[in-house]
Structure formats: C-alpha cells, structure tokens
Amino acid sequence: MTLDIETLVDLYRDMWLIRAFEFxxxxxxKKGNVPGMLHTGVGQEATQAALAAxxxxxxxxxxxxxxxGINALAQEKHQGDGERIMAExxxxxxxxxxxxxxxxxxxxxxxGNFGDNAVEGSYMATVLGxxxxxxxRRQPNVACCIIGDGTVGRGEFxxxxxxxxxxxxxxxYALVNNGYAISMPVxxxxxxxxxxxxxxxxxxxxxxxxxxxIELAYAEVQxxxxxxxxxxxxxxxxxxxxxxxxxxxxxxxxxxEVRYWKEERDPLKLARAKIIxxxxxxxxxxxxxxxxxxxxxxxxxxxxxxxxxxxxxxxTANVYVGWTVEN
Amino acid sequence: xxxxxxxxxxxxQALTEALDLALERDPNVYMLxxxxxxxxxxxxxxxxLWAKYGETRVRDxxxxxxxxxxxxxxxxxxxxxxxxxxxxxxxxxxxYDQLVNNAAKMHYMFDGQFKxxxxxxxxxxxxxxxxxxxxQSVEGWFLNVPGLVIVAPATPADAKGLLLASxxxxxxxxxxxxxxxxxxxxxxxxxxxxxxxxxxRIAREGKDVTVVATMKMVHEALAAAAELEKEGINVEVIDxxxxxxxxxxxxxxxxxKTGRAVVANEAPRTxxxxxxxxxxxxxxxxxxxxxxxxxxxGLDTPIPFSLVLEKYILPGKEQVVEGIRRVMK
Ligand SMILES: Cc1ncc(C[n+]2csc(CCOP(=O)(O)OP(=O)(O)O)c2C)c(N)n1
Ligand SMILES: [Mg+2]
Numbered sequence: 001m002t003l004d005i006e007t008l009v010d011l012y013r014d015m016w017l018i019r020a021f022e023f024x025x026x027x028x029x030k031k032g033n034v035p036g037m038l039h040t041g042v043g044q045e046a047t048q049a050a051l052a053a054x055x056x057x058x059x060x061x062x063x064x065x066x067x068x069g070i071n072a073l074a075q076e077k078h079q080g081d082g083e084r085i086m087a088e089x090x091x092x093x094x095x096x097x098x099x100x101x102x103x104x105x106x107x108x109x110x111x112g113n114f115g116d117n118a119v120e121g122s123y124m125a126t127v128l129g130x131x132x133x134x135x136x137r138r139q140p141n142v143a144c145c146i147i148g149d150g151t152v153g154r155g156e157f158x159x160x161x162x163x164x165x166x167x168x169x170x171x172x173y174a175l176v177n178n179g180y181a182i183s184m185p186v187x188x189x190x191x192x193x194x195x196x197x198x199x200x201x202x203x204x205x206x207x208x209x210x211x212x213x214i215e216l217a218y219a220e221v222q223x224x225x226x227x228x229x230x231x232x233x234x235x236x237x238x239x240x241x242x243x244x245x246x247x248x249x250x251x252x253x254x255x256x257e258v259r260y261w262k263e264e265r266d267p268l269k270l271a272r273a274k275i276i277x278x279x280x281x282x283x284x285x286x287x288x289x290x291x292x293x294x295x296x297x298x299x300x301x302x303x304x305x306x307x308x309x310x311x312x313x314x315x316t317a318n319v320y321v322g323w324t325v326e327n
Numbered sequence: 328x329x330x331x332x333x334x335x336x337x338x339x340q341a342l343t344e345a346l347d348l349a350l351e352r353d354p355n356v357y358m359l360x361x362x363x364x365x366x367x368x369x370x371x372x373x374x375x376l377w378a379k380y381g382e383t384r385v386r387d388x389x390x391x392x393x394x395x396x397x398x399x400x401x402x403x404x405x406x407x408x409x410x411x412x413x414x415x416x417x418x419x420x421x422x423y424d425q426l427v428n429n430a431a432k433m434h435y436m437f438d439g440q441f442k443x444x445x446x447x448x449x450x451x452x453x454x455x456x457x458x459x460x461x462x463q464s465v466e467g468w469f470l471n472v473p474g475l476v477i478v479a480p481a482t483p484a485d486a487k488g489l490l491l492a493s494x495x496x497x498x499x500x501x502x503x504x505x506x507x508x509x510x511x512x513x514x515x516x517x518x519x520x521x522x523x524x525x526x527x528r529i530a531r532e533g534k535d536v537t538v539v540a541t542m543k544m545v546h547e548a549l550a551a552a553a554e555l556e557k558e559g560i561n562v563e564v565i566d567x568x569x570x571x572x573x574x575x576x577x578x579x580x581x582x583x584k585t586g587r588a589v590v591a592n593e594a595p596r597t598x599x600x601x602x603x604x605x606x607x608x609x610x611x612x613x614x615x616x617x618x619x620x621x622x623x624x625g626l627d628t629p630i631p632f633s634l635v636l637e638k639y640i641l642p643g644k645e646q647v648v649e650g651i652r653r654v655m656k
Contacts, residue, residue: 098438107437114404115437119428125397126429132398133405136383159394318439319473321497325572
C-alpha cells in the first residue's frame with residue numbers, strides 16, 4: 001500500500017458517494033422523476049474520486065456527461081451542499097444551475113466546477129482559456145477537462161492539445177477510456193486504442209493509469225497536478241476503466257467482458273478488500289460507512305423531490321447579461 | 328459619449344485606434360487570432376499593437392478557429408476581455424459550435440453563473456472576387472441564436488465607437504467588418520468613446536420611404552437616395568448597426584412616418600435579416616404601409632468568383648433604387 005489508511009478510507013467514502021448517487025438517481029430516473037437523459041459514472045468512481053481529491057476550489061474542472069459524482073463531491077467538499085447537484089438533475093429551482101442545465105450542464109465556479117457541455121469535447125477548447133487566464137495572472141492553478149475516449153475524434157481534441165502545448169498552458173487532460181463511445185469500440189474509432197499514442201505527438205507527459213485502482217489513480221493525479229502547478233505546461237492522463245452502463249437499449253458487450261469488469265475490476269470492491277486487509281476496520285465497519293453514505297444520498301434525493309420547481313417565467317431570464325429582450 | 332475633435336481616418340485605422348485604446352485602458356483586454364501579431368493581421372487592423380503590447384496580449388494562433396473561440400470564452404469566464412480575430416467570416420463555420428453552443432449559452436445554461444464577454448472580429452462581405460469561401464455575409468447564420476450579439480458598423484466613427492462599446496459589453500459579440508469598407512475614410516473623433524449598442528442610426532432623414540440597411544448596403548442606400556432625390560423621392564436611410572438584438576423601435580418609428588419600407592442586406596434572401604425585418608415591419612406597421620415591404624438582398628446562391636458573376640448575385644445601388652421604385656408605385 002502506498003496510501004495511508006485514513007486517505008484510503010476517505011477516498012472509499014467518496015467513491016461510495018458517487019455510486020450511491022448514481023444508483024439512487026438511476027432508480028428515480030426509471031420511476032420517471034428525473035427528466036431528460038441519464039449517463040452514469042458507475043464503474044468509474046476511482047477516476048473521479050482521485051481527481052476530486054487533488055483539485056482545489058480555486059482550480060477549474062470541466063466535467064463530462066458521467067460526472068454527477070465529481071460534481072457532487074466538489075459541491076459537498078467545498079460548500080457542504082451536494083444535494084444541490086441532485087436538485088439540478090431533478091430540474092429544481094434549488095439546483096446549482098437553477099434547473100436550466102440538468103445532468104449535462106451543472107456548474108458552480110465557486111467549487112471549481114465549470115460545467116459540462118453536452119457537445120462532447122467542446123470544452124476542450126474552453127479549458128484553454130481558463131488555463132490561459134491562470135497563466136497570464138501567474139496563478140498556480142490547474143484547469144482540468146474530463147473527457148471520454150469518444151472525444152478523441154473531435155477536431156477540438158487536437159486543436160486543444162496543440163495549443164496547450166505551444167503555449168505551455170496549465171491544463172490537465174483527464175481522458176476516461178472506458179472502451180467505447182456509445183457502441184463504437186475505442187480501437188475501431190481511433191487510430192490507436194491507447195489514446196496516449198495519439199497525444200504523445202503533442203509533446204506533453206502522457207501517462208496510462210489503471211482507472212479502477214484508487215491508489216494508483218490518486219498517485220498519478222498527484223504527480224500530474226504537481227507538474228502543472230510547477231509551471232511545466234499541460235499533462236495527459238489516460239484512465240483505463242469501464243462503464244457499467246451499456247446502451248440505453250441494454251447491454252451490448254460480451255458477457256465475459258461484463259463479468260470481468262464487474263466481478264474482478266470493480267474499483268469499490270478492490271478498495272474495500274484493501275481496507276479490510278490493511279487496517280483494523282472490519283467488514284462490518286465498512287458496511288457502516290456505506291450505509292451512512294447511502295443514507296446521506298437518499299436525503300439528497302428527498303431534498304431534490306421536495307424542492308420547488310423553477311418559476312416558469314425564469315425561462316427567459318439570463319439570455320443576455322444586463323439586457324432583457326422582448327419575447 | 329464625449330466627442331473630441333474629429334480627424335479623417337480609414338475604417339481600418341479607426342478599428343486599430345479602438346483596439347489600442349482598449350488594450351491601454353484595461354489589462355484584462357487581450358487579442359488572439361491568426362497572424363495578428365507582428366504581421367498586424369490580414370487586413371492590417373492590429374498593425375503596431377504587437378510591438379506596443381507584446382506577444383502575451385497580442386497572441387498569434389495556429390489555424391485553430393475552434394480553439395481560438397474556446398480560449399476566448401474560457402478566459403472570459405475568468406474575467407478577461409478577449410478580442411478574437413477570425414480572418415474571414417466564412418471560417419466561422421469552423422467555430423460555429425463554440426459561438427452558438429458555448430459563448431451564446433454560457434450565461435443562460437448555468438443560470439447566470441458565468442459571463443462570456445468576448446468580441447469576435449471578422450471580415451465579411453463580397454464584391455472583390457474572393458469566391459465562395461472569402462466573401463459571405465454570415466449574419467443569417469447567427470440570427471437564430473439568442474444570447475449572441477451581432478454588431479455591424481458602416482462608418483469609421485462607428486467602427487471605433489461600436490468596437491469599444493463591444494469590448495466593454497458583458498455579452499458575446501460577433502463584430503462584422505465588411506471588407507469593402509476597410510479603406511473608406513470618414514471623420515473619427517479622437518480618444519476614447521463608445522457608440523451605444525442596440526441603437527440604429529438615422530443615416531439620412533427622409534419622408535417618403537425608409538431603407539433599413541447594414542454595412543456596405545448603407546452606402547449603397549445613401550447613393551440610391553441621392554439619385555432618387557433628383558426625382559423628388561425623399562428617402563430615409565437607417566443604419567441598423569446592431570443586427571442582433573436589433574433596434575426595432577427606431578425602424579418601426581421611421582416606417583410609421585414614411586409608410587414604405589425597403590430592407591437592404593447583402594446576405595442571401597431566404598431566412599435572413601431582410602426577411603426578419605420585413606416580418607417585424609409587416610406585423611407592427613400593417614396599417615401604416617402603403618405598399619408591401621421590399622427585400623433587397625443577395626440571391627440564394629453561393630458567391631461565385633468571376634466579378635461578372637458576383638455582381639449578378641450581390642445587391643448594389645441599382646437594386647436599392649429598383650426596390651424603392653417598387654414600393655413607391
Ligand atoms: C459532438 C457530439 N457528438 C455526438 C454526441 C452524442 N454522444 C453523446 S455521448 C456519446 C459517446 C461518448 O463517448 P465517450 O466519450 O467515450 O464517453 P462515454 O459515454 O463512453 O463515457 C455520443 C456520441 C455528442 N453529445 N456530442
Ligand atoms: Mg467511452
């Protein structure tokens with residue numbers, strides 16, 4: 001073990017929070033309580049928890065469509081009200097984006113959350129500007145974008161890496177390679193199944209990380225963030241992981257693959273075993289942590305359900321800054 | 328708007344003055360774009376600014392239009408005031424998503440938590456044999472984008488005042504510079520001043536017919552008005568200046584007065600600014616109108632290269648004269 005046990009338990013709690021959040025959300029979605037579309041981060045908790053652990057409220061991260069978890073973690077860690085992420089997903093007035101954004105557009109710059117953008121990969125361009133502002137103001141901050149393997153096909157992916165490299169911008173690329181973009185296997189959609197092969201040409205450190213091992217993920221994010229804060233320019237991390245959610249229409253991946261990742265590579269199972277093996281905590285103790293976290297998340301769901309809907313007329317507010325336009 | 332003594336300046340010089348003043352005044356203002364640094368931009372608008380302010384604030388970029396706008400937006404979310412240059416408006420397709428889905432929605436979709444005060448300067452318009460990819464009038468591509476502002480000056484004085492107002496403004500602004508206007512000269516007040524956005528200018532007063540025009544078409548409309556004056560037709564010309572959200576009040580007041588309207592815009596006809604204004608005038612002034620509103624626009628074709636072909640499809644003074652004659656019948 002490279003991590004001290006307190007940190008590992010904290011990270012376990014964070015990962016559990018993500019999973020409980022997603023499972024609770026999925027349940028409510030199926031009941032019809034959550035409008036729109038739902039992509040969950042189940043299976044990718046270690047990646048998100050490792051990033052959340054190292055990013056400060058004064059840093060910036062752009063979450064992807066499976067990032068309810070890191071959004072909730074940041075919200076809870078820095079402002080103590082993770083329930084406002086849940087409320088946003090329910091389209092409530094108390095949500096972080098006042099119900100205007102939902103799952104794909106939850107933001108709060110006060111906690112470093114610069115918001116998702118449902119056009120995949122598009123904020124790979126935006127992240128450059130945040131990083132440029134840090135650089136021009138000589139602030140030792142990190143601008144991170146969390147992106148799926150699917151975004152590698154976008155022009156912005158290449159424009160972004162190139163520009164970050166020539167300007168030495170403090171950008172952390174956190175690429176979540178979960179093997180597929182909807183149905184497209186990563187090796188079929190891109191010139192290499194290892195995205196670092198493509199990123200390396202842009203001349204920044206490119207590291208492959210086991211995205212399901214919280215210890216390794218935590219350590220690699222630490223290294224990347226230290227490097228960036230030191231003014232050395234951008235850094236590229238490729239987290240190899242796997243998402244539990246298949247297609248909306250169901251599972252399409254081979255049964256053995258599904259079994260392998262869920263049974264043998266579940267980041268929570270792996271971390272749980274490590275905790276029990278390396279500390280005085282028993283299985284019962286860990287069960288208690290899980291139950292605590294789950295109860296907290298259920299409280300968030302209740303909060304979201306009880307929150308008021310937005311005033312309908314608010315739909316025309318904030319189109320322009322300082323101007324109201326006749327409608 | 329404090330007006331100091333005016334001097335004669337070209338449209339380009341007026342723009343350069345504005346950028347210089349903005350960079351000098353606010354450390355958050357910076358510029359980025361292709362070849363805008365030492366070279367001074369394709370049309371010379373940023374000439375001298377790289378030497379004066381350095382490469383950090385006058386930044387050359389690769390051919391990465393999406394990254395240019397993305398960088399502008401991200402830095403604007405942090406409180407910077409970027410002025411981006413997209414060399415030709417035709418290339419806005421390369422960063423369309425950044426403008427439409429990011430810049431224009433940044434304030435709205437997170438319920439006011441972010442602002443994206445960017446200015447995107449770009450050279451538009453035809454008439455010089457630029458062909459299909461260096462000549463287009465793109466305002467119609469963006470009219471249907473709430474949250475975006477489109478500013479389009481017609482004179483050197485407005486080029487300066489509107490650019491300074493755009494840089495001061497908290498919204499994302501597409502700032503259109505018609506290439507045919509770059510070399511025109513006019514009186515330009517000295518020093519810092521702003522020209523209000525969302526306020527059309529009455530370029531010429533008249534009582535018989537209103538022509539609402541933008542950019543180069545303002546000058547075509549003024550030439551048409553001078554010609555028709557000889558026949559006793561008294562034309563009012565309105566320079567819209569802000570295309571989105573536009574100043575309906577000034578337009579409608581003028582049409583109520585004259586009872587006739589011609590809308591002159593270089594872009595293709597279908598679904599464009601001329602159609603929009605025609606609809607608004609028709610809805611609001613139906614009972615004041617003595618004739619249906621006329622649209623004077625480009626034809627619904629791409630822009631061909633050969634000057635003869637290009638002239639055939641783009642509107643000019645003659646088309647404005649014909650349009651006015653039709654509503655005067
Ligand atoms: C530009 C763009 N194209 C297509 C889509 C539709 N879409 C949503 S998610 C997705 C797949 C993304 O795959 P990946 O980046 O690997 O993320 P994952 O869902 O696997 O986490 C697609 C194609 C989109 N949102 N944006
Ligand atoms: Mg994927």
